Amino acid sequence: MTIAPEGRWIVSGVVALAVACFWIWGWASWPLWLPSIVIIQFFREPARHINADNDAILSPADGHVVFVGKEKSPIDGSPAVKISVFMSVFNVHSNRSPVAGIILQSERFAGSFFNAALDKASHNNERHLIEINSPHGRVVCVQVAGLLARRVLCYLKTGDTVKAGQRYGFIRFGSRADLYLPPHCVPLVALGDSVKAGITCMATVA
Template identity: 40%
Template sequence: MRLKIRPESFPYALILFIVFVVFYFINKLLSILPLLLILFVLFFFRDPERNIITDEKCFLSPADGKVIEISEIYEDQFFKSKAIKVSIFLSLFNIHVNRSPITGKVTYKSYRPGKYLPAFKSHASEINERNTIGIENDYTKVLVHQITGFVARRIVCWSNIGDFLKQGERFGLIKFGSCTEIIVPIDTEIKVKVGDSVKGGLTVIGVIK
């Protein structure tokens, strides 16, 4: 497995390196702190290559993390019907790159400013800053929410309406702790449960019926 570092880390690492140099000439002991922070930033923005096994009958996880909620909802923007929501909490130690659950075309995108409550709170999805993309193909469709948290203050989404995404392809990331939600059709057979650890582009969230 090849490991790369996202270029979004470079501005943070550069600033911390400058702080490290300044501290080094003032107090070598203090310079350890910015050095450790540089290492953490590089660790946080790691982005390993993954062997994605595509399956048009499955919804793959859009993120690494822990399943904290599975619920039936009424989604009024994209599905305009009942649907199933699976919420995934990403800690500071998870990989924060988001991946497409299915192969398809981006047909919906929206952004909503908001607050920065801890991402594991059940109502964070409705209050916090959130970016959403909807992807669909001939068989099904899926909605993915990128949600900020108490520490996460920056959502990055590289995909726009009209873009075509392969299953497991990267489409964005959330900086420093967050929550990602996947919303699937109501008749989906969910294959995970609350408390499960999932991997973006690898774990099957549900099977299309």
């Protein structure tokens, strides 16, 4: 296991502070190690063996499923299948592309910071949207900031080519990832299911 690039300077800082306090106060400084452990586990980056099934639409995030159903595409309002994943502070927070394809759109939207487990977070919270032209059709993936997550990082630009399971972003401290799939896609997950980015098959093509 390694530390995600987005958290290396944060982890280095808190560990250095804890070590310095240990040198000064000895074992009396042990409470300072607790936040260090929490931050290290939050920014952990475990190795992933990406699901190689070309028909699979993969989870973009680690967490549990909080919505599965019909919804309108945030691009043009056309019918879509929506699957949402809530990421708690205990999940790995790297985001991965659900499909292979070309980025048709990559755009950030300003917004609020409601609890990401709530459905209204999909439309009202700060978020970053990417639209992928894939073999399955056009797939939209939205990184949604949460109550504590105030920074959404996306590294893909319009015109970029992406592989299924490729790491493309990160959200700090609890958040949500929404998938909008073509209406001919069939969900393979249900509410409450635990999923892993780049591994769990969320849906397939009918």
